[in-house]
Amino acid sequence: DTGVSQDPRHKITKRGQNVTFRCDPISEHNRLYWYRQTLGQGPEFLTYFQNEAQLEKSRLLSDRFSAERPKGSFSTLEIQRTEQGDSAMYLCASSTTGFSGMDEQFFGPGTRLTVL
Amino acid sequence: EDQVTQSPEALRLQEGESSSLNCSYTVSGLRGLFWYRQDPGKGPEFLFTLYSAGEEKEKERLKATLTKKESFLHITAPKPEDSATYLCAVQGGWYGNNRLAFGKGNQVVVIP
Numbered sequence: 001d002t003g004v005s006q007d008p009r010h011k012i013t014k015r016g017q018n019v020t021f022r023c024d025p026i027s028e029h030n031r032l033y034w035y036r037q038t039l040g041q042g043p044e045f046l047t048y049f050q051n052e053a054q055l056e057k058s059r060l061l062s063d064r065f066s067a068e069r070p071k072g073s074f075s076t077l078e079i080q081r082t083e084q085g086d087s088a089m090y091l092c093a094s095s096t097t098g099f100s101g102m103d104e105q106f107f108g109p110g111t112r113l114t115v116l
Numbered sequence: 117e118d119q120v121t122q123s124p125e126a127l128r129l130q131e132g133e134s135s136s137l138n139c140s141y142t143v144s145g146l147r148g149l150f151w152y153r154q155d156p157g158k159g160p161e162f163l164f165t166l167y168s169a170g171e172e173k174e175k176e177r178l179k180a181t182l183t184k185k186e187s188f189l190h191i192t193a194p195k196p197e198d199s200a201t202y203l204c205a206v207q208g209g210w211y212g213n214n215r216l217a218f219g220k221g222n223q224v225v226v227i228p
Contacts, residue, residue, distance in 0.1 A: 004159075031214065042120070042203055042218030043160065056215065091159055095214075104150070105216060107159035 004108035006092050012114045013082055020078045021111045025094030032075050033093040033105060034067055036060070043091055049075060082115045089113075118143045118208050120219035128225045129194050137189040137222040139204030149187050150216060151180050152203040160203055194226045 005024045013019050025032050030051050035043035046065070048056040051072035061067075064082075069075040079086055089110045095103035119142040129135055141149065148167055152160035164173045166182040173180050177198060179190040189202055201223045205216040 033214070033216075035216075040220065042205070042220050043216070045215035045217070048214055056213075058215070103214065104162055104165055106162055107152075110157075110159045112157070 004092055004094050004106055006090075006108040006111050008111060009109060010112045010114075012116065014116050015084060016081055018078065018080045019082060019113065020076055021090055021092075021113075023075045023077070023092030023094075023108060025074070025092070026096075026106060029094035029096045029106075030072065031095045031097070031103060031105075032069055033095075034075070034077050035091040035093065035107075037089040037091055037110070038087075046077075079113075082113075084115045087113055087115045118206050118217035120204055120206055120217055122202075122204055122219035122222050124222065125220065126223040126225075128227060129191070131195060131226055131228050132193050134190070134192045134194070137191070137202055137224070139187040139189070139219060140185060141187070141204075141206045143206045143208035143217070146206060146208050148207045149182055150205045150207070151178075151187070151189055152205065154201045154203055154221065163202075189222075191224070194224075196226045196228050199224055199226045 007022045032049045034046040037043040045058050046061050047067050049069040052069050064080045067077045091110045093105040093107045095105045121140045123138045151163040154160045164180040169184045171182050177192045181188045201221040203221045205218040
């Protein structure tokens, strides 16, 4: 297994357009996370899936954002009507249930979104 | 709300000059503290997990320690390839709260 993969790696779009990103987690990892990172900041949590169920969403995740994880495998993150403030690196991470609920999250390479 | 503060924000070291990075945290019931390394334009790379005060972990030139209020990442005799941003994150609170709260990072440059 080669780790978490994300596609595309880079996306340039015009304001108002919709974009969709894909994340493929490490095989057999039942937990999948989306984070957003802007320049000079640490990653900020967006949402979390356990298998196919979306269990937690940040208040950062406006109604323009939607995430899915059909069949508990890959996940997609869609942003509708993009705004310039959506420009960021979108990171996906996966983990598996560990000791006492602790889990180590492994990150993918990210998708860099630029909204013009 | 979980909070993480990392200092210094940026650090320039001569090759071989050992130093320490600080991560101070405020969390309701720490379940774990994580250190990651991030190279420019790439995703964070997992380094360590620390679960309880007094715990220490080592990997090559890096050593992470944990107290009840902060964690340190010690870099011993750094090399230029240790140049990166080091991110600290905490996971706390109730079981089922799986989000990580990150600091802004410590940007380290090691000069040959």
